[in-house]
Amino acid sequence: MAKVSLQYGFAAGTLAKGTQVKANDDALASGINDIIDEQINASANIDGSKFKDATVTAAKLSPVGLLNTQGFVNLLDYGNFLLWTDGVDAVPDGWSLYLTPTIARDTKPTGSPAGYSCKITATEQGEEGIQQTIPVRASTVYSFALYEKVTAGDTIKVYLSDNGSTPSTKTVEYTDTTWTRKNDTITTASDATQLTIYIRAKTNTDIVWCGEVVITEGNLLKQFQPKIKAIQYNFGAWASKSLDTVYQAETDGFVVGWSCGSYSQIYGCTDSNSSASTLRCAGAAYGSGTYYDGLMMPVKKGDYWKATTGSQGSYGVYWIPLLSS
Helix, strand or coil: CCCCCCCCCCCCCCCCCCCCCCCCCHHHHHHHHHHHHHHHHHCCCCCHHHCCCCCCCHHHHHHHCCECCCCCECCCCCCCCCCCCCCCCCCCCCCEEECCCEEEEECCCCCCCCCCEEEEECCCCCCEEEEEEEECCCCCEEEEEEEEEECCCCCEEEEEEECCCCCCEEEEEECCCCCEEEEEEEECCCCCCEEEEEEEECCCCCEEEEEEEEEEECCCHHHHCCCCCCCCEEECCCEEECCCCCEECCCCEEEEEEEECCCEEEEEEEECCCCCCCEEEEEEECCCCCCEEEEEEEECCCCEEEEEECCCCEEEEEEEEEEEC
């Protein structure tokens, strides 16, 4: 069992040995209770002023810097905007205002495991939003990530700066209109001790959202990447098609054709134009008697295609789609 440290805990008073913490996550509760027993073994009494709440839940612990479900420590307080002590239209716990934006609690980002999102509206001069400062080590790589989205045409700006004599900074801007996970890194200055993250609506009247904001030590961008769903492709049913007729492909797929006869030819054309005029492949049979030749031509979804022939012989043309599942 990996041990985790408490930043917040119990109400003022004295804990007796055997006191149990209730948590939503059994493994997390077990780790916390181990810490409590270890501390009590070292000292018969624990100063209750170090603690805050007699019932600790996994949801309360996650935002204050403990190991999250992805296995790294979030150095931000309430990066998932879980608590809004001053009200759902005030600055969320752990954060402070930058200038005078309008703030509101909103639903959590799509794909985020818990918490809420923070809606930011620039009301006067733009570059308005929220900020938080954390202690850092000098000359160290830190990774940051967040879910973000904006109203169409607006921009969310994320700015990081440390307090070094020559500060290290990072500025990124996003314009996604649906929830999107973003991530990047910053390396602190050689004398830095603090790092501040600013999340702002870029210009006046811009409306932006952010959620599940993370800063952690090290280059952990791979852990921030969304899971990639494996896609399996299968062939669909064969379909007979006509010569000298233009079709538009509803899926990726293949055109297969054959020609039979003396001096017979078959041609395959495909491109993004409705006339399908670009020759991609051809087959021809030459000589007296009966000869076969053919073609197989890949076609992209949305492109147009057709099969054409010469004046002699017999022919067949077929379409087979490539389907994903």
